[in-house]
Amino acid sequence: MRVSAKADYAVRAVAELAASPDGPVKGERLADSQDIPLQFLEHILLDLKHSGIVRARRGAKGGYWLAKPAEDVSIADVIRAVEGPIAHVQSAPPESITYTGSARELQNVWIAVRASLRDVLESTSLADLVSGNLPDNVQRLADDKDAWEPR
Amino acid sequence: MRVSAKADYAVRAVAELAASPDGPVKGERLADSQDIPLQFLEHILLDLKHSGIVRARRGAKGGYWLAKPAEDVSIADVIRAVEGPIAHVQSAPPESITYTGSARELQNVWIAVRASLRDVLESTSLADLVSGNLPDNVQRLADDKDAWEPR
DNA sequence: TATTTCGCGATCAAATCGGTCAGCAGAATC
DNA sequence: GATTCTGCTGACCGATTTGATCGCGAAATA
Numbered sequence: 458m459r460v461s462a463k464a465d466y467a468v469r470a471v472a473e474l475a476a477s478p479d480g481p482v483k484g485e486r487l488a489d490s491q492d493i494p495l496q497f498l499e500h501i502l503l504d505l506k507h508s509g510i511v512r513a514r515r516g517a518k519g520g521y522w523l524a525k526p527a528e529d530v531s532i533a534d535v536i537r538a539v540e541g542p543i544a545h546v547q548s549a550p551p552e553s554i555t556y557t558g559s560a561r562e563l564q565n566v567w568i569a570v571r572a573s574l575r576d577v578l579e580s581t582s583l584a585d586l587v588s589g590n591l592p593d594n595v596q597r598l599a600d601d602k603d604a605w606e607p608r
Numbered sequence: 609m610r611v612s613a614k615a616d617y618a619v620r621a622v623a624e625l626a627a628s629p630d631g632p633v634k635g636e637r638l639a640d641s642q643d644i645p646l647q648f649l650e651h652i653l654l655d656l657k658h659s660g661i662v663r664a665r666r667g668a669k670g671g672y673w674l675a676k677p678a679e680d681v682s683i684a685d686v687i688r689a690v691e692g693p694i695a696h697v698q699s700a701p702p703e704s705i706t707y708t709g710s711a712r713e714l715q716n717v718w719i720a721v722r723a724s725l726r727d728v729l730e731s732t733s734l735a736d737l738v739s740g741n742l743p744d745n746v747q748r749l750a751d752d753k754d755a756w757e758p759r
Numbered sequence: 760t761a762t763t764t765c766g767c768g769a770t771c772a773a774a775t776c777g778g779t780c781a782g783c784a785g786a787a788t789c
Numbered sequence: 790g791a792t793t794c795t796g797c798t799g800a801c802c803g804a805t806t807t808g809a810t811c812g813c814g815a816a817a818t819a
Binding site: 503 | 762764765766
Binding site: 561565566599 | 609610611612613615616619620623624626627641642683684687688691693694695696697698699701703707708709710711712713714716717718719720721722723724725726727728729732737738740742746747749750752754755756757758759
């Protein structure tokens with residue numbers, strides 16, 4: 458249940474793209490501004506390109522840009538592009554698992570876990586992220602003082 | 609953002625313990641009833657013992673039992689015992705990370721992610737799990753038809 | 760044509776994952 | 790006290806993942 462460097466980098470990179478609306482942004486500039494190893498970032502951007510989130514052009518004046526309006530790209534989209542499906546259990550989607558005995562209800566718990574993650578990650582678009590205007594449900598969660606407590 | 613085999617096994621094992629209220633349950637019986645490799649399970653049970661969730665006795669008539677009432681053990685407790693902190697980003701707790709530039713708001717998103725996971729995993733106790741009586745917020749999430757859709 | 764920049768596979772060290780093995784340490788039984 | 794049962798624990802293992810670097814090819818521009 459952790460967020461990988463790859464996912465973190467990916468979101469930061471596309472956030473930077475969402476904030477640079479006009480024209481291609483070079484990989485190097487993304488790497489610099491978000492302090493991400495350039496060559497690692499290029500692989501990530503390739504993943505993002507393959508899943509249709511960014512587009513790219515080579516050569517001088519080349520770079521990366523969002524393939525869609527920032528409002529139409531959710532953080533969930535970005536994470537799935539680089540990490541694969543969210544909240545799989547033992548590499549299988551929770552809806553495909555059946556438990557027996559005392560763990561019979563566990564499937565519902567994993568489904569709820571996935572749903573709650575989706576509630577946050579799918580409702581937040583890149584536009585929300587860069588504007589600082591997070592969706593109400595997300596902002597409410599982040600405003601809870603208890604949410605900032607380590608455990 | 610996935611649930612490891614270890615975490616899945618751990619929850620299933622303690623669910624089995626929660627449903628066997630009287631006396632120690634042998635590792636072998638837990639392994640059999642939940643179809644978990646015995647020797648792997650023993651390591652997991654050791655983790656659970658070290659974090660005070662389970663107690664054990666050796667020898668004939670030995671086995672494992674819950675150290676606390678099933679109502680007082682959350683699924684979050686179990687996952688933390690075997691996987692460590694929930695929703696860390698790049699191995700660091702989200703409250704300790706500061707982002708710059710267009711990603712400045714990202715910290716709030718990760719905090720919200722952790723909070724939403726906690727809402728599910730900390731509110732659900734082992735007693736809830738084995739009784740099938742999940743907390744309202746969890747049951748609501750699991751009842752949403754959309755939550756069962758793969759993506 | 761030269762330069763710039765992305766595309767992409769190969770490779771790499773380290774960590775993690777899922778799991779097995781073997782031997783030791785208590786607890787009960789005979 | 791000896792034996793048996795069962796948990797305790799560290800070592801180990803192969804495969805995969807993680808986080809990253811290298812090198813070269815292929816476009817795009819100047």
